[in-house]
Amino acid sequence: MATERPHLAVIGAGPAGLAASLAAAAHGVRVTLIDSAAGAGGQFYRRPPAGLGARRPEALHHRWRTWRRLGDALAARVEAGTIRHLADHHVWCVEPVERAELVVHALLGPLQEEPVTVRADAVLLATGGYEKVLPFPGWTLPGVVTAGGAQAMLKGGLVVPGQRAVVAGTGPLLLPVATGLAAAGVEVAALVESADPKAFLRRPVALAAHPAKVAEGVRYGARLLRHHVKVLPRHTVVAAHGEQRLDAVTVAALDTHGRVGPGTERRIACDTLAVGHGMLAHIDLAESLGCRIDGLNVAVDEEQRTDVPGVWAAGETTGIGGAALSLAEGHIAGRSAAARLTGTRPDPHTWARAARSRRRAREFFAALDTVYAPPAHWTDQVTDETVVCRCEEVTAGAVRKAVDELGAGDVRTVKLLTRAGMGWCQGRMCEPAVAGLAGCEQTPARRLLARPVPLGVLARAGDPEDD
Amino acid sequence: MVGAACALYAARSGLDVTLVDRGPVAGGTTGAGEGNLLVSDKEPGPELDLALLSGRLWADLAEELGEAFEYEAKGGVVVAATPEGLTALETFAAGQRAAGVEAVPVAADQLHTLEPHLAPGLTGAVHYPQDTQVMPALAAAHLVRASGARLLTGRTVTEVLRTADGAVRGVRTDRGDLHAPVVVNAAGTWGAEVAALAGVFLPVLPRRGFVLVTEPLPRRVRHKVYAADYVADVASDSAALGTSPVVEGTAAGPILIGASRERVGFDRSLSLPAVRALAAGATRLFPFLTDVRALRTYLGFRPYMPDHLPAIGPDPRVPGLFHACGHEGAGIGLATGTGRLIAQVVAGRTPDLDLTPFRPDRFPKEAG
Numbered sequence: 004m005a006t007e008r009p010h011l012a013v014i015g016a017g018p019a020g021l022a023a024s025l026a027a028a029a030h031g032v033r034v035t036l037i038d039s040a041a042g043a044g045g046q047f048y049r050r051p052p053a054g055l056g057a058r059r060p061e062a063l064h065h066r067w068r069t070w071r072r073l074g075d076a077l078a079a080r081v082e083a084g085t086i087r088h089l090a091d092h093h094v095w096c097v098e099p100v101e102r103a104e105l106v107v108h109a110l111l112g113p114l115q116e117e118p119v120t121v122r123a124d125a126v127l128l129a130t131g132g133y134e135k136v137l138p139f140p141g142w143t144l145p146g147v148v149t150a151g152g153a154q155a156m157l158k159g160g161l162v163v164p165g166q167r168a169v170v171a172g173t174g175p176l177l178l179p180v181a182t183g184l185a186a187a188g189v190e191v192a193a194l195v196e197s198a199d200p201k202a203f204l205r206r207p208v209a210l211a212a213h214p215a216k217v218a219e220g221v222r223y224g225a226r227l228l229r230h231h232v233k234v235l236p237r238h239t240v241v242a243a244h245g246e247q248r249l250d251a252v253t254v255a256a257l258d259t260h261g262r263v264g265p266g267t268e269r270r271i272a273c274d275t276l277a278v279g280h281g282m283l284a285h286i287d288l289a290e291s292l293g294c295r296i297d298g299l300n301v302a303v304d305e306e307q308r309t310d311v312p313g314v315w316a317a318g319e320t321t322g323i324g325g326a327a328l329s330l331a332e333g334h335i336a337g338r339s340a341a342a343r344l345t346g347t348r349p350d351p352h353t354w355a356r357a358a359r360s361r362r363r364a365r366e367f368f369a370a371l372d373t374v375y376a377p378p379a380h381w382t383d384q385v386t387d388e389t390v391v392c393r394c395e396e397v398t399a400g401a402v403r404k405a406v407d408e409l410g411a412g413d414v415r416t417v418k419l420l421t422r423a424g425m426g427w428c429q430g431r432m433c434e435p436a437v438a439g440l441a442g443c444e445q446t447p448a449r450r451l452l453a454r455p456v457p458l459g460v461l462a463r464a465g466d467p468e469d470d
Numbered sequence: 471m472v473g474a475a476c477a478l479y480a481a482r483s484g485l486d487v488t489l490v491d492r493g494p495v496a497g498g499t500t501g502a503g504e505g506n507l508l509v510s511d512k513e514p515g516p517e518l519d520l521a522l523l524s525g526r527l528w529a530d531l532a533e534e535l536g537e538a539f540e541y542e543a544k545g546g547v548v549v550a551a552t553p554e555g556l557t558a559l560e561t562f563a564a565g566q567r568a569a570g571v572e573a574v575p576v577a578a579d580q581l582h583t584l585e586p587h588l589a590p591g592l593t594g595a596v597h598y599p600q601d602t603q604v605m606p607a608l609a610a611a612h613l614v615r616a617s618g619a620r621l622l623t624g625r626t627v628t629e630v631l632r633t634a635d636g637a638v639r640g641v642r643t644d645r646g647d648l649h650a651p652v653v654v655n656a657a658g659t660w661g662a663e664v665a666a667l668a669g670v671f672l673p674v675l676p677r678r679g680f681v682l683v684t685e686p687l688p689r690r691v692r693h694k695v696y697a698a699d700y701v702a703d704v705a706s707d708s709a710a711l712g713t714s715p716v717v718e719g720t721a722a723g724p725i726l727i728g729a730s731r732e733r734v735g736f737d738r739s740l741s742l743p744a745v746r747a748l749a750a751g752a753t754r755l756f757p758f759l760t761d762v763r764a765l766r767t768y769l770g771f772r773p774y775m776p777d778h779l780p781a782i783g784p785d786p787r788v789p790g791l792f793h794a795c796g797h798e799g800a801g802i803g804l805a806t807g808t809g810r811l812i813a814q815v816v817a818g819r820t821p822d823l824d825l826t827p828f829r830p831d832r833f834p835k836e837a838g
Contacts, residue, residue: 096742098740291739291740292739293737293738405611411494412623412624416494425683451768452740455685455764456763458727458761459753459759459760459761461682461749462752464749
């Protein structure tokens with residue numbers, strides 16, 4: 004083993020994981036890139052499977068050239084044998100074993116039954132993020148999809164979710180979703196944004212530093228105009244309607260306090276509602292490793308190291324910030340891991356460009372965060388009958404009762420008293436909603452298993468005979 | 471849980487009760503437990519007496535509130551895999567029967583009538599009809615509500631207030647003082663800290679446990695089923711990992727697999743060896759579980775005492791201070807009896823059980 008190159012396991016093949024793998028492999032480290040999807044790229048660079056014969060997948064993407072560069076470099080590294088790419092591997096746990104060794108436990112294939120383990124000298128978590136959706140009456144109707152889900156359908160399957168759509172919620176993701184749907188031939192009846200993006204224009208400092216982002220915003224604006232998409236800032240969807248499936252939504256204007264203005268409700272007919280309220284980081288693996296969590300994100304130092312020896316983290320898992328930030332963080336993490344694994348001192352000057360780009364992207368997203376937010380009083384619209392936890396079918400009324408009558412003041416206690424968050428998704432979907440209804444901060448959920456594991460696999464996990 | 475039960479019985483004996491917790495209701499070990507009300511794992515002695523008293527009180531409470539906290543008298547089944555194991559188990563059960571426990575021997579050929587999905591090849595078992603289940607967080611919350619006590623959550627006790635002659639006169643919290651001539655320390659795993667605030671030594675240590683929870687299933691495990699070596703694990707003094715899974719179905723559908731035990735301080739990271747051992751033990755007892763998925767695992771810290779008995783009763787070192795903590799993994803089950811005994815001694819009445827074995831000052835200062 005002494006003569007072999009040190010081995011880094013990178014979990015997640017989105018922008019952060021790809022950048023990290025390439026940077027590490029270029030600096031003397033053997034990399035195993037482990038990802039749950041069939042192809043590399045993550046959610047951001049999601050592409051249709053080759054079998055669908057898409058002629059211009061790039062039409063749905065910006066920064067397609069960046070993806071081409073990363074994808075080609077990955078192919079070359081795989082060819083050269085310095086990166087091993089394990090697709091369709093679903094990681095459920097990273098286990099620190101003896102000194103300076105970690106074991107990645109994964110389940111193979113779509114059924115996720117067959118166990119696979121990867122032993123490595125260090126692990127880099129690039130597990131990305133997932134979409135946050137807050138409930139409202141009717142949100143469980145067929146036809147209501149997440150904004151990211153709508154985009155994934157477009158990018159991955161070239162499937163158009165409906166004929167007449169409303170895009171709603173808050174956050175920068177709504178723009179590409181609305182323009183993407185419109186470009187694919189869906190009539191986008193409205194883009195309903197609870198924030199006032201114009202407030203962003205009043206932050207000239209943030210904007211002046213990011214001319215590319217301004218240009219991007221202007222491009223989306225132009226596309227919305229071209230497709231006649233009506234933009235409703237400071238509005239919110241208060242209810243979705245339909246018998247068997249969605250046929251309309253009610254939207255309403257928000258006052259300056261984030262409350263629905265009486266008498267401003269209007270009904271918009273649609274068969275699709277794409278809704279999203281921002282993103283949350285996937286931090287399960289870091290939590291079970293005992294990494295320090297800062298708010299709802301994995302805490303890292305300047306080199307993207309967590310406080311657990313041998314564990315790095317990069318991309319959305321350390322804080323939501325988009326693809327450019329993920330690329331920068333991934334690059335730095337890969338460089339740092341390579342240096343430390345090969346016994347050289349990491350020299351931040353050699354990644355100064357990435358560090359600059361990381362700083363600027365973090366500033367930009369911090370500014371975005373001050374603008375995009377769900378309505379302050381969104382819970383006012385959630386009736387007691389509205390299902391909050393879809394897995395366990397727990398209503399808002401049950402959550403309120405646990406808080407008002409049984410002394411629950413936090414998400415965990417609400418979960419214990421109502422079962423909200425105990426089902427298949429383990430609260431990933433409903434935690435922000437439960438926190439809002441309970442009137443408390445959302446805190447890390449401590450999901451020690453990152454995904455469901457057959458007990459037969461668990462019973463043998465780490466058994467040396469299986470390796 | 472123990473604090474909720476103390477509040478309930480104290481309030482019902484006519485006292486004005488305030489319940490203070492630095493977290494929410496059931497935020498400590500209660501929320502991380504399985505809700506076992508077991509007599510089967512206890513050898514004859516003071517703890518079993520307390521378990522039997524508690525079991526009767528739980529049954530009374532269940533008539534008022536049982537549905538609210540998922541009270542289910544499902545019974546326990548302790549299985550033995552070897553003839554030697556069975557002999558030891560039957561001897562143990564005979565002693566328990568003499569102390570008032572219902573313990574019914576089950577022959578190997580009767581085992582699958584009781585539990586159809588058990589593994590083949592087991593040598594026999596003992597059925598304990600008194601073993602019962604509650605949902606612990608719901609039980610705590612509903613007992614608090616039924617007590618009518620003033621509930622102050624998110625409030626940390628920072629000091630035990632004393633009079634000039636040393637008697638308790640209340641507690642200081644981070645949000646104001648609470649005056650009372652009696653303070654009950656029901657801080658569970660953190661009971662040593664509260665005792666220290668009153669200047670007394672009480673050696674409560676954390677003993678970590680993991681529980682595995684499966685996907686929801688139709689009822690296939692009818693009782694609380696565990697292997698005979700569980701009892702040895704519970705009674706063990708070792709700091710090392712011990713696991714002997716208790717497997718049981720729940721009203722909500724998932725199967726709970728519990729009972730790893732190790733003393734590692736308050737380490738909250740995942741221990742794969744602990745959950746691996748739980749999964750291995752559970753699949754040995756119930757082979758069908760091999761293909762069932764664990765959805766999650768959670769951990770808690772049991773309040774471990776060096777002699778495995780809780781501290782219950784007045785602290786002779788500080789007049790007005792009472793302790794009700796250190797129940798290790800049996801706190802849910804023993805809560806009602808503890809609450810009743812505390813209410814009795816606070817009111818100056820003779821308690822239902824002799825509290826001598828539970829004396830809070832039984833540990834020499836240097837121990838632990």
